[in-house]
Amino acid sequence: MVTTKFNNMKDQERLQLLEAQVSVLVSSQKEFTSKALQLLALSAxxxxxxxxxxxxxxxxxxxxxxxxxxxxxxxxxxxxxxxxxxxxxxxxxxxxxxxxxEDIEDSNDYDDFEGDILEKWKK
Missing domain, CATH: 1.10.1660 (Multidrug-efflux Transporter Regulator; Chain: A; Domain 2)
Structure with missing residues (x-):
C-alpha cells in the first residue's frame, strides 16, 4: 500500500512536470508564430x-x-x-x-591605433 501511494505521488509529480513543459512549449510556439507573422508583414x-x-x-x-x-x-x-x-x-x-x-577600413584604423599604443608603451 505504501509503495502504491509512493508510485502515485511520483506519477503525479511527473504529470505536473510534463504539464509545465507543455505550457512552456505552447508559449514559445506562440511567440515564434507572432514574430514570424510580424516579419512576413514587414516585407509588404x-x-x-x-x-x-x-x-x-x-x-x-x-x-x-x-x-x-x-x-x-x-x-x-x-x-x-x-x-x-x-x-x-x-x-x-x-x-x-x-x-x-568599410570593415576593411575599420580594421586599418584599428591597426594604426594598436601601433600607436605599442609605441607609447615602448617609451
Whole structure:
C-alpha cells in the first residue's frame, strides 16, 4: 500500500512536470508564430515604426534613436508629433553601407591605433 501511494505521488509529480513543459512549449510556439507573422508583414510595408524598423534591423528600438542622432540612419516624423518613422529603403541603405569594404577600413584604423599604443608603451 505504501509503495502504491509512493508510485502515485511520483506519477503525479511527473504529470505536473510534463504539464509545465507543455505550457512552456505552447508559449514559445506562440511567440515564434507572432514574430514570424510580424516579419512576413514587414516585407509588404515600405514605412516602418520604430519597433518595426528595429525588428527589420534586428536591433534594440532605443538604439535606432542613437543611429538617427549620429546621422547614420534617416528618420521621419510628422510635424507636431514625436513618433518617428523609417523608410524601408533607408534601412536597406544602412545595412549596405556597413558592408565588408568599410570593415576593411575599420580594421586599418584599428591597426594604426594598436601601433600607436605599442609605441607609447615602448617609451
Amino acid at each position: 510595408k515600405t514605412i516602418y515604426s520604430k519597433e518595426e524598423a528595429a525588428l527589420f534591423l534586428n536591433l534594440d528600438p532605443d538604439y535606432l534613436y542613437q543611429l538617427k542622432f549620429h546621422g547614420k540612419l534617416k528618420a521621419y516624423k510628422k510635424k507636431g508629433q514625436k513618433k518617428i518613422y523609417f523608410r524601408k529603403e533607408d534601412l536597406e541603405e544602412y545595412l549596405i553601407s556597413n558592408s565588408a569594404s
